[in-house]
Amino acid sequence: MCLEIWRHKKRVLLLLLLMATGSIFYYLYTLKLERERDANVSSTTSRLEREVSELQAVFESKVIPNLGALGRPARGNWTSEEMEAMEKSQLETGYNAWLSKRISPERTLYDMRHRSCKKLEYPLEKLPSVSVVITYHNEEPSVLLRTLSSLRSRTPFLLLREIILMDDGSSSVDEKFNNFLQIKFLNMVKHRRITTQVGLMQARVAGAQLALADVLVFLDSHVEVTHGWLEPLIAPILKNNRTCTTPIIDTIDYENFAYRRGKPSRGFFNWEMNYIQLPLLKKEAVAMPAPHQNPIMNGGLFAIGRQWFAKLGGYDKGLKLWGAEQIELSLKLWLCGGEILEVPCSRVGHLYRDGNFKIRYTDKDKNAEKKLISRNYRRVAEVWLDEFKDKVFANAPHLTVIPVGNLAEQRELKKRLHCKPFKWFLNNLAWDFLNLYPVLDPEDYASGVIQSTSSPKLCLDRSESPNGRPKLANCSSDRVFPKPEQHWILTNRRELRSGFMCLEVRNSGQDVYFYQCHGQRGNQYWSFDSKLHLIISGQDKGARRCLEAQAETNGLTTGDCDPQKPKQHWKFGHQNNQRLQQIWDRD
Structure with missing residues (x-):
């Protein structure tokens, strides 16, 4: 009996010993795996840190701290060689690209808003999120980085769902810059490339088709947004989903990157289809800084509901490269049941090039580019100006010899949306314009x-x-x-x-x-x-x-x-x- 008990205890002790030995081996094995994993993580982290450091050395190493801070002119005691480099870069790009590389992507700006704007409160949980769509072609990296950095630092996180960055067929692909964008902005930026240049309008439409948010905000690739820019811009869309809003567009100086205030105005175009600005009406000036009607938007900076933009057909697919797109979309908005409001509490700085710089948007020859742009203006006149197109053609006769392409789709859209005639636009939005630019001109002097x-x-x-x-x-x-x-x-x-x-x-x-x-x-x-x-x-x-x-x-x-x-x-x-x-x- 005692022998049996002893044998049983022996088997139990042996089993316990085996279990203890197995646990020790398992612990040692898992410890080894953890050390290997930590080593791999450490190696990966080190590699990422090294890569980030290398990319920063490429794109941010030239930054001079506080240069141009608070939107002040970026000035320094430059050598003659540096001044020569500035002049050369300005001849090549239309702005001081050499200086741009020395200004931080994260540079600070004064709060440019009217004091009344700072008192307004917007419940973020009630405002719609936005997809910001930015297109570019051969943009200077330092300028683009400042655009993206200003968006990240001055836009409420709850409202900025994504930034869709569309490369419209730039002549070369900089993989290092693409990697830097991915690391610097993580999942905030969706970077897409169109291999062949399709032009501003179609690149924007392609970006809009990728968007997930209910509201689209279109921006140029050379801007800096200011404090509180987004909330007042999208609030009117919440009240009326057929409203398109535009910010006040301030100026970033092309020589020294000084940030300068712009003035509220009403956009229009003259009888040669050149964009012009008209002063606010008296009632609008008295109500400042309340939003006011804007007959024609100033180009590329605006917010609009994604579904409403799609219903309007985006931009006319027949418009090529650039030019006339803001007139086409503005007329379509007003005549087909929508409205445009300029929002003085929203301010965005825009880098304008030197007026003497002859920008080229394509590798096509100069005459071919001019014909494409003239074609755009003629398409808009033929579709939207009704009998008043004759006034445009009398003032710009060169448009009449430009082939206009097929207009059937645009005319069908106009019919389907029950759009009003252009005469309604003139009668309701343009009485002061007609005083300056009458349909029947007095004789010249x-x-x-x-x-x-x-x-x-x-x-x-x-x-x-x-x-x-x-x-x-x-x-x-x-x-x-x-x-x-x-x-x-x-x-x-x-x-x-x-x-x-x-x-x-x-x-x-x-x-x-x-x-x-x-x-x-x-x-x-x-x-x-x-x-x-x-x-x-x-x-x-x-x-x-x-x-x-x-x-x-x-x-x-x-x-x-x-x-x-x-x-x-x-x-x-x-x-x-x-x-x-x-x-x-x-x-």
């Missing part, structure tokens, strides 16, 4: 050459020059109908116009340039005293100056008006003397 009477062989010439300065050149033999570069019109709107270009003064009225006509008078406002033969710049009597010939340099300037100075005497090829008698009546 003068036209033909502008001839210097002190040097009668010389006439004002706008032949292209790198600095945008007009010059004096030998006069055309035909003074009334000269070659286009010497054909000027003193229009009923008091512009000195040649083609799309107008004469303007800068630097306190000292220097004379030609620039695209803006229709806002100001530095493009001119008069002609036919008795004294003076061409006079300026609307304010106390600040008027007179155009002056510099025959020795074939140049132009302005000076204090002096009828006794022969250099200030001019003659037009054709003068409408009856109209010129009334030229001072409007002053």
